[in-house]
Amino acid sequence: MTAVLDARRSMVEQQIRARGIADQRVLDAMRALPRERFVPSRIADLAYEDAPLPIEEGQTISQPYIVGLMLEAARIKPTDRVLEVGAGSGYVAALLGGLAKEAIAIERHASLAALAAARVEAVGRSNVTVRQGDGTLGAPDKAPFDAIIVSAGAPEVPPTLLAQLAEGGRLVIPVGHDVRSQELLVIERTGEHRYDRRSLGHVQFVPLIGTEGWAAGGAHVGTHRAAPAVRIGHHDRQAAARTIADGCEPFESIERAPLDALVARIGHARIVLIGESTHGTSEFYRLRARITSALVARAGFRVVAIEADWPDTAAIDRMIRKRPASALREAMFSRFPTWMWRNREMCEFIGWLARRNETLEPAAKTSLHGLDVYGLNNSIGAVIDYLARVDPFAAEQARERYACFTPWERDPVTWARAVTAGLAATCETEAISTLKLLLEERLRYSRDDADAFFDAARAATVVSEAEKYYRAMYRSSRESWNLRDRHMFETLLALLEHRGPDARAVVWAHNSHVGNASATEMGTHGEFNIGQLVRERFGNQAYLIGFGTDRGTVAAASNWDAPMEVKTVRPAHEDSYERLMHEACRLLPSPSKAFFLPLRAPHAPAVRRELMHARLERAIGVVYRPETELVSHYFEATLPAQFDEYIWIDETKAIEPAELPASFVEASSPAGRPAGAEVPIKDTVPDTYPFGL
Ligand code: SAM
8 A cells, every 4th residue: 555655656756746747736636546546457556657558448548747737737726617528547537526626527438438437436526527428519518617628639629619618718638630649738718709829748649539529430540631632442542552563572481582673772772771560570580681691791781780789789799700708787688678689580690690700801790789779787887897908997987987877777767767856866977978088098999909999989878878868758758769869870870980981781670760750750740760860861872671561470568668478460450551562462473472662763653653642550669559559559651751662571470589699600500501601591590599598
C-alpha cells in the first residue's frame, strides 16, 4: 500500500509538478485518486508510469502529465459544471468529480462507459454521471458547461461543443488534421460570439469518432483534406498492385534473391542506408546482410554502421578486425532490447565479416560501428579505460568529472527525471570538458593507435550527447528524436573521415531512421532523421532502401523493458502501402512472394506516378501493440520520396535470439571456401553454433 502511495506521490512530483503544473487543486486531486483502479488489473503495476497505457476496447488512459496539463488549463472551480468527452477509463471523469460541483462524462463504447461508471462509483464520486453516446454532440440537456475537456483527437473543433460552453467557459481539446497527431488547444468563450484560443503544444490522442469528429471505420484515416484521395477503393488498389507487379523484380527466397541489378542501381553511391519495418524480423536481417556482403565484396564498402550502442559494437569491431580487446562495464548488448543485436542472424553476419577480414590488410578490412546515442555506462568505461592506458593523469581527471553521473550511469532515464525535477545536477560541463580533453591531445594520443583513439573519442562524444539526449526526453519527444538522429549522422560523417576519403558505408537502422523523414508525417512535426540528413548532404550519392512485410511473426515486447515475445503481425491495413504490395504479390508468378521495387527516377516512372500519394505505412519497433495498431504503428508517408528502393517480403518470421560469440574467427571458415568470398549468408553458419560468451 505504501508503495502505491509513494508511486502516486512521485508521479505527481516528478511527472507533473516538475514539468510546470502548479495548480495546487489539480495536484492534490491527482495525489488523492488511485489511478491503479482505472486500468485493467493485469497492468495495475504500470499505473504510475509516465505514459499512456492500453485499456479495454483498444483505447488508452492518457499520460498523467497530459491529464494534469488539461485540467490546469481548464481552470475548474468547485462551483463549476463540467463535461468530459471520451471518458475511456473514467480516470479524468473521477478527477473532475473531485474538482467541480458536477461532471458529465460521455464515452462512445458501451462496454467502456459501463466500466468507467463502475470505476467512478467505486471511488465514491457520486457527482459524476457517465453516459454512453457520441460526445461530439455534447450533453444539450446539461449545457452550458463552465469547462469541457475532450480526451480524444478531433479533426476540427466541434461547433456543438463550442455552443455548449458558458460565457467565460474553457474548452480543452486536441485538434489536428492528421488522425494521429494534434495540437492541444485551450479555447475560452469570452463573449456570445467571441472565442480566444491558445495552443499548449503537440500531443497524440486516439481519434474522436463521431458526427463532428472522424468517421468510424477508418474512413477518414489520413487527413480530412486528403481523405477522398487517400481512401483507396478496391479498383484503385488493383491498378496500383498491377503497376507494382509490373515494375518489381520478384525473388523466391532470401538465399537466392539475385542482387546484381540492385548493386548496379546503387552504382557509385557512397552511402547505402538499409531500413527495416520492424526490429525483429529474420528475413530483414538476412537479406540486408546479403546485400551488405555483396557491397563489401564487390563494391569496396568498408564501413558498416548499425543502430546500436557505440561501445558494445566497438567490442565486436575489435574482434572482427583483430584489434586488442577491451572490457565492457556492462555485458555486450545487455540493454533492452537485447534481441535486436544478440540474435542468430547477426551472429551469422559478423562471423562472415570476421572471416572475410582475416586475410586482408588493416586498411582494407570492413569495420562495424554503433551509431546510437545510448550506452552511457559502457561509454564512460571506454573513455576511462583508454585514458588509463595512454595517459593515467588524464584518466584520473576524467574519472573525477564522470563521477557526476554516479550513481545514475546505469539508469540515465531516472537521472534525467531527477534533473528535470531539480533533484540532481546536470553533467553537461563535465561531459564536454572530458571530450575536449581527449580532442586537444588528439595528435599525441592517436600516434600509436589511431583506431583506439577514435573509439575513445566517439565514446566521449556519446557520453556528452547522451547527457543532452536523456534530459531532452523530458522536454519534447521531437527534440530528443532529432538529437539522436543528428548524433547518428555525425557519427557516420566521423566514420567516413576516419576510414579515408574513398570510404563507402552501409547503414542499418529502422525505416523510420533511414527513410527520408521529410516525405513522412515526421517531417510535418518538425522531426528529421539520418536518412534525410544523408540525402541533404550526399544527394544521389546516397541510396535509401526500405523493407516491408504483410504478416507473419515478429520479435517485440508489449512494453518498454518488457520481455521479448514472438508476436503475430496483423495483415496490413487496407489503406496502406503494405496492402498494395501484398496484392501485387498475388499477381506475381508463383512461388514468388517477395520482390525488389526500384522507386528512384528514372528507373521507375510508372511506379512513382502510381505511388506518389501519401498513404499509410506501418512501423513496428521494439514494442508492438497489435491491439492499437492503427493509432500506434501507422503513419502517413509518400513512399517514392521516402526511399530509392523498397524490398517486400510478404510473410516473415521473428528473429531468433542467441548469444554472440566471444570470437568469430576461431569458428572456422567453411572448408574449401576462400576466406571472405561473397557467400550466401546461410552457408557461413559454423557447426558449433551458437557459441557461449
Ligand atoms: N480521459 C480518458 C482516460 O484517461 O482514460 C481518455 C480516454 S481515451 C484517450 C479517449 C476515449 O475517447 C476513448 O475511450 C474513445 O472510445 C473515446 N471516444 C472517441 N470518440 C468519442 C466520441 N465521439 N464520444 C465519446 N467518446 C469518444
